[in-house]
Amino acid sequence: MFDVSPFLGHDLARVWALASKKLTSIEIGYIPSVAVTEMLSPNLGPHQSPIHIQPSMLLSIQKLCLSVDCITDAMVSTISKGLVSLTHLDLRDAPHSEPGIAQDLTNFGLQQINQYGRLKHLSLVRRQEFLITYFRRVNDLGVLLMADNCTNMESIYLGGFCRVTDTGFKTILHSCSRLYKLRVFQGTQLTDLVFHDISATSLTLTHVSLIFCNRLTNLAVRNLVSNKDLRVLDLRNCKNLGDKALQAIGILPQLKILLLDNTDITDVGLSYLRQGVMCSLVTLSIRGCRRLTDKCISALFDGSCKTELRELDLSDIPNLSDKGVLLLARSRVPFSELRMRCCPLIGDTAVMALASMQVNEDRWYGSSLKLLDLFDCGGITQLAFRWLKKPYFPRLRWLGVTGCVNRNLVDALARSKPFLHVECDGEELGADQWDCSDGSYVHDYDEVHDYDEVDELEQWLLEGEGEHVDEEMGDEVDELEQWLLEGEGEHVDEVMGDAENNAELVI
Template identity: 70%
Template sequence: MKVMNEKKELNLMFDLSLFLRHNFARVWALASKKLTSLEIGYISSVMVTELLSPNVGPHQYPNQIRPSILPAIQKLSLAVDYITDTMVGTISKGLALLTHLELRDAPLIEPRVTFDLTNSGLQQINQHGRLKHLSLVRSQEFLSTYFKRVNDLGILLMADKCANMESICLGGFCRVTDTGFKTILHSCSSLYKLKVCHGSQLTDLVFHDIAATSLSLTHVSFRWCNLLTNHAIKSLVRNTHLKVLDLRGCKNLGDEALAAIGSLCELKMLQLDNSDISDVGIAYLQHGIISSLVSLSVRGCKKLTDKCISVLFDGSSKLELQELDLSNLPNLSDNGVLALAKSRVPISELRMRQCPLIGDTSIMALASMQADDDRGHGSNLRLLDLYNCGGITQLSFRWLKKPYFPRLRWLGVTGSVNRDIVDALARNRPFLHVACHGEELGTDPWNNIDSSYMHDYEELDELEQWLQEGEWESDDEEMEDAEDDADVVVE
């Protein structure tokens, strides 16, 4: 059996804190020398440095250097406590074949200079000249903190060695100005993916002369870059082959930006969360990119009403939209969901959390929704998030039972509606993951243990399995008992 051309992947889950620091490198010395990709969910920067440092081994002569551990690594993805100059330098020097480097930290306290990234650390990146993809992100998970010791000079020094870079992601570089970001755009001629998060000094001027570059960007993300306005987007869309555009948290973007975005005929994903767009702006999409768009998020766009749904879906027969996020829209009501259900668009993921006017009528409409393949009521929805919707009552749970939503895998609800019914629903539908504590659904790449378990059932719809096993009528009794008990409590 030939397996030479097959991709081999092994996922291991264990707690690194169980290893004593002086034993950690010794354990990894046993790893295969052919290992090309390594992703670790959390490890301290000190352990990374000790792992990759060519120290003298315990049974070697003083002048004998230990051979490099993991010499074939090409892709390294780490979540650490602190991204430091020492760690970055050790990685860049020790891994000669590295093409992908992804580092993310989440400090618990403000880093001291010895445990932080500075201009000196950026200068050490890509010492072997092979790096194509770079991601450096400081998370705001525990503390509102940034890379305060990096400025435009650091970006300039990095860009000087990264001319062949294809993908760059920078998060939390609060002292980098337009000068630094423009250096990247004008130095990295092969760049097709650019992501900037919390770029507090990034302004429209970065894109003023973007037409003078040879860039052909396809993936662009400027998340929480609050100084960007509509003028920046008008310049950015000169990259006509854009496929992914993430503008979440850019509060100053409005309908003029959507008018420009509407000209992008290849755009697949558009995220506009918390922007200043209105129903008028959504109308610009209806005659432009909507036929190519696969994923749209307008979460927290307070000006949107039910009209945005009718504008998007009325009279459109070529829609490919599969993912739609309408969360936190105070003016979205059941009427908007009814319009969505009537459109028969085969949406597979629908998020409507924190919508106070969404109620039981919306659930009934979605449960009755039939797609063109006519494979059951609500048949295409695989994810439905209704957490903290104001009008959801116990009545909705009757429409979440079999035979409705046979492909549903993720459901977000408010557990306090009636915990017994929620628990009964979870037991009644073992393939359905019911979340009732407000957690986001399907977004955590480390929480995918169930994906391999579910894979065997992808080709067989839940509805078909019920029919084959003859459980159509018998397994709803527990749900009915829970509803009856709930009715007694309500009375």
């Protein structure tokens, strides 16, 4: 890992001339497309290099992942001709200005891909970091030409192909019989017709992402779920999807990740997931689904099925309140990640409920959470910070809060918990996994999160603090009961609308 900027131009070819013969993978965070062409063809262009890249290095490269200024025909052609063993190609760009025809990807460039027939994984994505732009010079013809060379492809990710219609996407589905992972980002021309006869293909899709495909409706999902082996389904920002789509998804027996951000689902729709797919789901995101209310929690968790859910995103749901979080705490689901950012009705009561929640008779309160995002929750005050300190949330690694609530408290909390990363400026926690710009955050369900440091709970025990923590915890639980009895409890009664003792309910 190093910065390539000092070596741009023909000097970059000199660097790669020293590369190990065993090098099989190259990943560069940013490099100009011209430099890529010179790197792989140092004998071309005005700056001819006296040192050529060792042919053995070019022969061994199997995986190439690059982020460039602009994906061009020349770059794609050079990569396809020069890297004869390439099986994995991942190219992303983010142009600062609208590319001219000589600095853009066209149908001709797509035709050059996979000339040696070894490519298994292809990703071509145009991001909109600096301006709204697409691959405007690629249409269905380009995809048809590419598909002729890609019959053995197993994974395809296309982002920003605004002129490719159902015809082009159907060609991929019907030509690539080994395809198991399909991802489309900003498929503005993609409609239900692309999946109309998918059951007639031999495809066994396990990962499908259709992000910002706003012309899709519930019918597309009903046809798509004929692939019963689906494990990852990402339908974020498909705004025309509603409860009937959830009814179809509910029958998938192996689904692990379901992302439904900004769709038109309701509390009733989520109840369709409870008896089926909720028993297998590990990750669920319903961020920005503005028709949801507190009832969505009881719709998902009623105790009738043992769930494997560990990651839940409830962010940007305006009608989600402390009442919903109290119900969530009562469910005792051992979440490791819980996101509730930008929920104006979430407040201190929610934090107290999570801090006091016990899982599987574990005496360590709030022990399962490793990530908690409460940024811009309207009801969070200084009181909540009492419940974020020891002995609560002993395994918490990432915490998102609004820094302006009380900066001193935020800093004091960070000092008291050296294992905790506190973000208070609105950053997405774990951004590598949760990149909402193009869906690249979606990780395989069997990946293990790395929370970096030693488990804080184990560290306390090793340092002999267990007895002190027990005593402190007892004091704090008494404080919760006292708080409930001294007036704040009336508010919880009102919120819960339940005759049960609130201390029992929360703890």
